[in-house]
Amino acid sequence: LAKTTQPISMDSYEGQEVNITCSHNNIATNDYITWYQQFPSQGPRFIIQGYKTKVTNEVASLFIPADRKSSTLSLPRVSLSDTAVYYCLVGDIETGRRALTFGSGTRLQVQP
Amino acid sequence: KAGVTQTPRYLIKTRGQQVTLSCSPISGHRSVSWYQQTPGQGLQFLFEYFSETQRNKGNFPGRFSGRQFSNSRSEMNVSTLELGDSALYLCASSLELARPDTQYFGPGTRLTVL
Numbered sequence: 487l488a489k490t491t492q493p494i495s496m497d498s499y500e501g502q503e504v505n506i507t508c509s510h511n512n513i514a515t516n517d518y519i520t521w522y523q524q525f526p527s528q529g530p531r532f533i534i535q536g537y538k539t540k541v542t543n544e545v546a547s548l549f550i551p552a553d554r555k556s557s558t559l560s561l562p563r564v565s566l567s568d569t570a571v572y573y574c575l576v577g578d579i580e581t582g583r584r585a586l587t588f589g590s591g592t593r594l595q596v597q598p
Numbered sequence: 599k600a601g602v603t604q605t606p607r608y609l610i611k612t613r614g615q616q617v618t619l620s621c622s623p624i625s626g627h628r629s630v631s632w633y634q635q636t637p638g639q640g641l642q643f644l645f646e647y648f649s650e651t652q653r654n655k656g657n658f659p660g661r662f663s664g665r666q667f668s669n670s671r672s673e674m675n676v677s678t679l680e681l682g683d684s685a686l687y688l689c690a691s692s693l694e695l696a697r698p699d700t701q702y703f704g705p706g707t708r709l710t711v712l
Contacts, residue, residue: 520699529702529703573641
């Protein structure tokens with residue numbers, strides 16, 4: 487299973503764009519990249535998922551370069567409520583390899 | 599529709615004891631996965647149950663076991679507790695076998711081993 491590496495923490499201010507990068511050098515051909523958000527005392531919540539290039543939804547964008555050895559979660563115009571831990575997850579969702587391994591996460595602190 | 603519920607929310611045990619945690623998935627969901635979350639190791643996959651059968655297993659010792667009932671509710675058991683088992687135990691449910699974009703997590707059970 488591919489191991490992921492993320493920055494431990496990041497600080498930002500309201501209204502700014504935040505980019506969190508995750509390294510996954512050993513990503514396999516069948517692996518997808520998924521990002522979760524977790525607030526204190528809650529379970530993780532799915533944000534976005536992608537395989538290559540760029541994916542965008544109403545919450546975030548995910549940029550994946552051609553070699554897929556890293557990915558960047560982009561949160562546009564963050565607010566105080568975006569303060570949370572963000573996890574990058576790499577896993578094979580098409581075969582039996584469904585043991586989903588989370589990284590240590592990035593603690594994002596948004597200041598007013 | 600009610601979300602994933604876990605009981606109890608908090609638990610304190612001593613070393614050597616055993617503990618059973620319960621997870622009720624979202625109605626209609628057939629898959630339940632269990633995770634252990636600690637500050638040092640992050641979120642680690644324990645196992646997944648689907649239709650009462652364990653389908654996937656993470657790298658945890660045999661002291662960690664689970665089961666799923668016909669109504670999809672799941673229990674996780676940890677025997678001979680160690681201090682390092684102190685963690686937040688999360689379960690997640692899915693309609694079918696777990697996928698990252700279809701899992702819904704519960705609030706977790708915080709286990710403290712003294």
